[in-house]
Each structure stands twice: as structure tokens, then as C-alpha cells.
Amino acid sequence: MNRIAQFTLIIALAFSQNILAADLSVADVENKISVKQSEYDNYNSSLEAQIANAASLERELGELRQNATLADADRQSALIEMNLKYEQVIDDPELDISPVIAAYARAVRTHKAVKDAITDKYNQWQGELQDVEQMQISKHSLLNTIEGLKEQLNSARIDRLYQEFNRQEAIVVSHNIACDKDETLAKCITRGKSLAKQKASKRFLDSVYEGLSESVEAEKRRQLSDASVQVLRSEVADSNFSGQGNFNVKMNLELQGNLKRSEGCELLGLDRRYCVNFKANENSQVTTSVKVSPMATDESVMYELTVRSNVFDDEVFIDGVSYGSTKLQVMLPSGEHDLEVVKRGFEPSRQKVILSESKTLKVELDRSQYTFSKGERIQDILAGDIPGPDLIVIPAGSFRMGDITGVGLDNERPVQTQDLKHSFGISETEISVKAFEIFVNATSYVTEAEKLKGCAAYEDGKAVWKDDRNWRAPGFAQNENNPVVCVSMHDAKAYVDWISQASNQAYKLPSEARWEYAARAGKETDYWWGDGISTDNANCGWCGSQWSNVSTAPVASFERNDFGLFDTVGNVWEWTTSKQAESNSVVRGGAWNFAPSLARVSTRMELDSSFRSNYIGFRVVREQ
Structure with missing residues (x-):
């Protein structure tokens, strides 16, 4: 060994x-x-x-x-x-x-x-x-x-x-009260004794908390605890009435702390598993129990109701009155209330809510129709009431995929007919810096460019690594509306996984077929507007815009295609998945620093999925 x-x-x-x-x-x-x-x-x-x-x-x-x-x-x-x-x-x-x-x-x-x-x-x-x-x-x-x-x-x-809290102690307490003029002497004596016991119990409970080895931790959660004091024995040592109608009482009491083991876990902020197997007798017989409680609340109790839903721009009705859209926080009287959440295109949600404490409700609205409509704009609300990407519904259909015009490269051939049997949603723009930042802030995700050797840039006809470049600093000026770049396919998939979980919907990167179908928008020309690039139609190298060969352009800076999508030509190459590529990763669409001939709708370039550069970004697809 x-x-x-x-x-x-x-x-x-x-x-x-x-x-x-x-x-x-x-x-x-x-x-x-x-x-x-x-x-x-x-x-x-x-x-x-x-x-x-x-x-x-x-x-x-x-x-x-x-x-x-x-x-x-x-x-x-x-x-x-x-x-x-x-x-x-x-x-x-x-x-x-x-x-x-x-x-x-x-x-x-x-x-x-x-x-x-x-x-x-x-x-x-x-x-x-x-x-x-x-x-x-x-x-x-x-x-x-x-x-x-x-x-x-x-x-x-x-x-x-448990041992420190549930200790016993003998206490002597004196108390003086003024008898009410309409109160009998017997009632005044009874009230005086009761108040003396409460005074002793409060004093004892305070001393118990102060004497705990972890008094600071326990004091933090004292208001949430159900700990109480048990009066084991009480006797009047002396009592008398003064000439002014005051009653004086002196009592000897035997008190004990009453803390269940499960409440001890709550006081110290520990998991309940440390308390569930305790076998000691916590239900011992006692003479009297006086629980020290907070000040009584008013009979007209108001509770806070928080309402959230899985959609954006809905309307909330409570007892027939509109309170606006979610996220909603409103104070309501205790008791039963009728709650209804509605939105056009969704089945309304109706339920009765009984308020006996403040509560939060998450309402799930179901679509009234379960198929997308062509051109429909949809948007999911993510966890934390964050709006997801704006999506455009692309209808089902068939199209010819590849180098239809005959001016492309070998990897664009042969031309094949693709049949897409289901409609799908696709982000109308490339994922922006702002959208990616929301993901990073929510997950503390670190991109490959930040962890490894930076991000590539195209210089003198070659891709070269720049150690200090990443999605926050790609090497040119950008704002939150520019497409995020310097992200590998692994980074893009991490974003997709997060947004799927945050929306409870099925998001993914587009396949090559879906991407080209959406980018063509029913056309068989090299660009969605025709066979020639012309000028100022897109942001690509030598394409005549203010950003050409300089930087990415803010998303949606040019016209939509006939399906309603922006920037399917130029701006940034976009990650897609492909069964034809050895690495399963192909970029499509051209970029701000690549020639117009490489921004044609059928142009494709296979890259390693870990590659990242300041000319590659992505957009996302959502299933029905």
C-alpha cells in the first residue's frame, strides 16, 4: 500500500x-x-x-x-x-x-x-x-x-x-396596580396577580436570552420564535391595599423556559434536520403556562398580496376591480377575495384567495390557441419579471436550401429541398449586449474569452488573438443595443440553457435549415431583397454603411426582411447547429468586416465551437 x-x-x-x-x-x-x-x-x-x-x-x-x-x-x-x-x-x-x-x-x-x-x-x-x-x-x-x-x-x-433555554429559576417579583373604581376587590387582586406573573415571565425570558451562549444569533430571530415561559409554581408572599386604592402584591414563582428543539433550529438559523430526532420529553406537565406575545393587532387586519404571472402586459382584477398588470403588490383586508388575471390570447385564470397572512401567488396563463400565427410577435417573461427576447413566429413550410444562384462555394451545394413541418419563434434581432448582460448578472457566468486567451479579431486577412478582448470590450465602441460578440458556441448554448429555465420554455440555437429559411423569407435570391448587395442595406465590409469595416451596428439599424427579422445579412456571423459539420457548429450570415459575397443567405463557415471573435454573435429559437 x-x-x-x-x-x-x-x-x-x-x-x-x-x-x-x-x-x-x-x-x-x-x-x-x-x-x-x-x-x-x-x-x-x-x-x-x-x-x-x-x-x-x-x-x-x-x-x-x-x-x-x-x-x-x-x-x-x-x-x-x-x-x-x-x-x-x-x-x-x-x-x-x-x-x-x-x-x-x-x-x-x-x-x-x-x-x-x-x-x-x-x-x-x-x-x-x-x-x-x-x-x-x-x-x-x-x-x-x-x-x-x-x-x-x-x-x-x-x-x-436547549439546555440553556429550558432552565428553571426562582423569582421574586413585586407589583403595584391601581384598582378601577368600578372593579371589585376580588377582580383587582386577580388582575394584580396575573400582571405580576406576566412581569416575572417577561423578565425571566429576557434574562434567558441574555444568558445564552449564542445570544446574538438568537436575538436576531427572537420575534419569529414561538418560545414561551412556563410557570411551574406561584405563591403570594405578601399583599396589601394602600389607602389610595392601590393593590400591592409580592409573589414567589418557579419559572422554566419552554423551547422546543425544532424552534431552537429556527433561533440559530440551522436546518431542521438537527432537531427532528430529539426524543426528550418536551410535553412535561406544568401548572400554568404564560406565553410572552407581541402587542395584539388591530381587529381590522390588512395583509399584503403579491401577484405574479408568466406573461407580460396582463390585467389583474380583485373583487371585480382592476389593479393593473403584474407584478402587483396590494394591501387587502383579511378574508376571502376573488382574483382574476386576463390577457388577450390566453385563457383567463380565476381563483378564490383566503388571506390570513401575507402571501405571494404565481399565476400561470395558458395560451387560448396552441399554434403560432405567422408573423405573430411573442415574448416570454423570465424569472424575476424580466422580459425575454422579442420573437417573430416563422410559419411552417418548405424551401430550397443552398447555392440556388450558382455563385456560392462547394460547401453550399448541392441545393436541397427542406421541409419544416412546424412553425417556430426566432429572435427578431441578434442577442444584444444588454440581453447577454442580464444573463451574466443572473448566473455569474464567465465566457470562454474571459477565462482563456481573449477573443479573436480579423487583421490583415487573418484571425489573431487579442488577450484583452471579450464581450464587454470587443475592440470597438458598442452600447447595450449592439449585438453581443466574442462569444463561443459554448457561451451561446449557456445563454440558451438559462433562458429555457428562466422562461420554462424550450429555447435553442437555430439549426442551419431554420436559420436559412427564416433569413430567406420566401426568396431564392442571394439576399432577401435581391441578388445585389447595393449600398446601405446591411452592415458588411464595403457595404456602404457608417459601420462597414469599423464595428457592429446597433441591432435593427436596417430594414426587416419579409418575415420581420433584422440583420440576417451582415452585422455579425451567427452560430447555428449543423449535422453536416464535424464540430456541429456553423456560422451564417456574414459580418461587419467580411466581404458582401460572404454575407449571402447560403454562405456557411464551419468553425470549432470554442472559437470566438468580435465578428460572431447569435440569435435564438423557441419551440411552440
């Missing part, structure tokens, strides 16, 4: 012994945690050199992978350039295309060399990781021991609180 395995066994045995230990005091458990934490810190430091070495290899591997991705992008660009030159040879057989062929060959060799280097570096890294993994196992076992002790600590804290 090697050193690491021996250490793992020792840790496992220590863990089992700690878990089996019982009835330890808080101080005992805290001491054990301190000892184990010290062991953990010392052992953890011994890992640093080996982990640092593995991390160094991983960084080197990451750089090689980035280089491979970049080399693949260069290879793709060289391939496109070579294919374009081949097309020109048809019209000009004398054209010398050997430079582009040589450039493509160099790009292929470079890509292969980087791939071979990746294999060697990967094997080194994996060997180092195996050693680190074995040590990590031992480290995790020790950490598990510490966490097990923390579980014991919480149980010990509850035991201590």
Missing part, C-alpha cells in the same frame, strides 16, 4: 470515528475541528507544487489548443479564398492561383503540427493529473471529516441551546 493510499485509509477511519462519537460538548467539537483544520491546511500546502506543475502544463495545453483553433480558422479562411480563386479561374484561365494554393497548404501543415504538439502535451498533462487526483482524494477525505465534525457541532449547539 503506497503512501497516498495509507493516508486515505487513515482519514477514512478518523472520519468514521468522529461520526460515531456522541454527546460531545460544543467546546469539544470545536477543538476537534481546529485540530483537523490545521491538519488539512498543512496537507493542502504540500499539494501546491504538484498542482502548480499540472496547472502550468494545462496552460501550455490551452495555448496550444487556442493556436489549433486559430490555425483552423486560418485554414478555413485560406480554403474560402482558394475556392473563390477557383471560381474566378473559370472566367480567367490565365489567372495565377498558385499563391493561394500554397497558402492553403501552409495552413494545413501548420494546423497538423499544432495538433501533434497538443497530443504530446496532453499526455504529459494527464500523467501529472493522475498524481494530483490521488492526492486530491486524500484531501477530500480529510475535508469530509471536517464537514462531519461541523455536523456534530451544529447538533451540539442545539443541545446547548
Whole structure:
């Protein structure tokens, strides 16, 4: 048995012994945690050199992978350039295309060399990781021991609180009251004794809270607790009436705190699992119970009702009165109320609400028709009442997909008829910086550009990495309405996964077929408006707009196509999924710094799904 395995066994045995230990005091458990934490810190430091070495290899591997991705992008660009030159040879057989062929060959060799280097570096890294993994196992076992002790600590804290709170104490209290003129002496005596007991109970309860070892924690939640005081014994030591009609009473009382174990968990803010298995007798017989309660509320009790729904721009009626749209917060009298939430195109929701406390209702409205209508605009409301992307409904239908006009590249052929049997919603614009920022703020997501080697930019005909570039700083001025860029396909899918969960709807990236069908909008020309790019119809390189070869344009800066979509030509390449591509990732539509011929509706470029650049973004699709 090697050193690491021996250490793992020792840790496992220590863990089992700690878990089996019982009835330890808080101080005992805290001491054990301190000892184990010290062991953990010392052992953890011994890992640093080996982990640092593995991390160094991983960084080197990451750089090689980035280089491979970049080399693949260069290879793709060289391939496109070579294919374009081949097309020109048809019209000009004398054209010398050997430079582009040589450039493509160099790009292929470079890509292969980087791939071979990746294999060697990967094997080194994996060997180092195996050693680190074995040590990590031992480290995790020790950490598990510490966490097990923390579980014991919480149980010990509850035991201590229960014992400290449910203590008994003898109290002597004196109280003086003025008898009412219409009150009999007997009633005045009874009232005086009752008030004396309440005074003693309040004083005792205050002293119990002050004497707790965790008094600060308990005091934070005191108002939410149902803890009470039990009067075990009471007797009048002395009483008399003064000449002014005042009654004086002195009482001896035996009091005990009354805290159930489950309420102890609430007082310390701990999970109820530390309290559910307590077997002590919490229902002992007592003489009298006086519960110290807050000031009585007014008979006319008002509660706050909060209403939310899954749609936007609805209307809420309560007892027949319109209170506006959700999210709604309104104060209502206690009792029964009729609630109705309505919106055109949805089935109304009606229910009776009984208010005996403040409450929040989430109303789910169902669509009155379950198929999309062509051109219909839809928008889902995300968790937190955040509006989702504006979507346009694209009708079901068939179309010819690919290089219909015969001026495209080989990867756009052959032309095939695609049959889309179901309508779908697609975002009318590319996902904006603002929409992506909402996602990042909600999830704390970090993009690949931020974690790795930045974002690529196109310079001198080549994609080059810029370490300091990401979706927040792509290398040109942008605002919240510009399309988000410097996002990989992995980043785009993370956004899709989040919005699906936040809306409870099925979102995804568009397939190539859906994207081209929506972008064509029923046309068979190279662009939705015709076969020529003309000027100022879209933001692409040398396309005549103020943003051409400068930066992305704010979304919706140009005309919609016939389906109502913006920017299906130029601005940014858009991620799509493809079964034809080896990496399943293809960008479509051209970009602000790419030639018009590459912004045709059928142009496609296969890229690695981890590639990201300041000319690639995405839009989303939603199923019915």
C-alpha cells in the first residue's frame, strides 16, 4: 500500500470515528475541528507544487489548443479564398492561383503540427493529473471529516441551546396596580396577580436570552420564535391595599423556559434536520403556562398580496376591480377575495384567495390557441419579471436550401429541398449586449474569452488573438443595443440553457435549415431583397454603411426582411447547429468586416465551437 493510499485509509477511519462519537460538548467539537483544520491546511500546502506543475502544463495545453483553433480558422479562411480563386479561374484561365494554393497548404501543415504538439502535451498533462487526483482524494477525505465534525457541532449547539433555554429559576417579583373604581376587590387582586406573573415571565425570558451562549444569533430571530415561559409554581408572599386604592402584591414563582428543539433550529438559523430526532420529553406537565406575545393587532387586519404571472402586459382584477398588470403588490383586508388575471390570447385564470397572512401567488396563463400565427410577435417573461427576447413566429413550410444562384462555394451545394413541418419563434434581432448582460448578472457566468486567451479579431486577412478582448470590450465602441460578440458556441448554448429555465420554455440555437429559411423569407435570391448587395442595406465590409469595416451596428439599424427579422445579412456571423459539420457548429450570415459575397443567405463557415471573435454573435429559437 503506497503512501497516498495509507493516508486515505487513515482519514477514512478518523472520519468514521468522529461520526460515531456522541454527546460531545460544543467546546469539544470545536477543538476537534481546529485540530483537523490545521491538519488539512498543512496537507493542502504540500499539494501546491504538484498542482502548480499540472496547472502550468494545462496552460501550455490551452495555448496550444487556442493556436489549433486559430490555425483552423486560418485554414478555413485560406480554403474560402482558394475556392473563390477557383471560381474566378473559370472566367480567367490565365489567372495565377498558385499563391493561394500554397497558402492553403501552409495552413494545413501548420494546423497538423499544432495538433501533434497538443497530443504530446496532453499526455504529459494527464500523467501529472493522475498524481494530483490521488492526492486530491486524500484531501477530500480529510475535508469530509471536517464537514462531519461541523455536523456534530451544529447538533451540539442545539443541545446547548436547549439546555440553556429550558432552565428553571426562582423569582421574586413585586407589583403595584391601581384598582378601577368600578372593579371589585376580588377582580383587582386577580388582575394584580396575573400582571405580576406576566412581569416575572417577561423578565425571566429576557434574562434567558441574555444568558445564552449564542445570544446574538438568537436575538436576531427572537420575534419569529414561538418560545414561551412556563410557570411551574406561584405563591403570594405578601399583599396589601394602600389607602389610595392601590393593590400591592409580592409573589414567589418557579419559572422554566419552554423551547422546543425544532424552534431552537429556527433561533440559530440551522436546518431542521438537527432537531427532528430529539426524543426528550418536551410535553412535561406544568401548572400554568404564560406565553410572552407581541402587542395584539388591530381587529381590522390588512395583509399584503403579491401577484405574479408568466406573461407580460396582463390585467389583474380583485373583487371585480382592476389593479393593473403584474407584478402587483396590494394591501387587502383579511378574508376571502376573488382574483382574476386576463390577457388577450390566453385563457383567463380565476381563483378564490383566503388571506390570513401575507402571501405571494404565481399565476400561470395558458395560451387560448396552441399554434403560432405567422408573423405573430411573442415574448416570454423570465424569472424575476424580466422580459425575454422579442420573437417573430416563422410559419411552417418548405424551401430550397443552398447555392440556388450558382455563385456560392462547394460547401453550399448541392441545393436541397427542406421541409419544416412546424412553425417556430426566432429572435427578431441578434442577442444584444444588454440581453447577454442580464444573463451574466443572473448566473455569474464567465465566457470562454474571459477565462482563456481573449477573443479573436480579423487583421490583415487573418484571425489573431487579442488577450484583452471579450464581450464587454470587443475592440470597438458598442452600447447595450449592439449585438453581443466574442462569444463561443459554448457561451451561446449557456445563454440558451438559462433562458429555457428562466422562461420554462424550450429555447435553442437555430439549426442551419431554420436559420436559412427564416433569413430567406420566401426568396431564392442571394439576399432577401435581391441578388445585389447595393449600398446601405446591411452592415458588411464595403457595404456602404457608417459601420462597414469599423464595428457592429446597433441591432435593427436596417430594414426587416419579409418575415420581420433584422440583420440576417451582415452585422455579425451567427452560430447555428449543423449535422453536416464535424464540430456541429456553423456560422451564417456574414459580418461587419467580411466581404458582401460572404454575407449571402447560403454562405456557411464551419468553425470549432470554442472559437470566438468580435465578428460572431447569435440569435435564438423557441419551440411552440
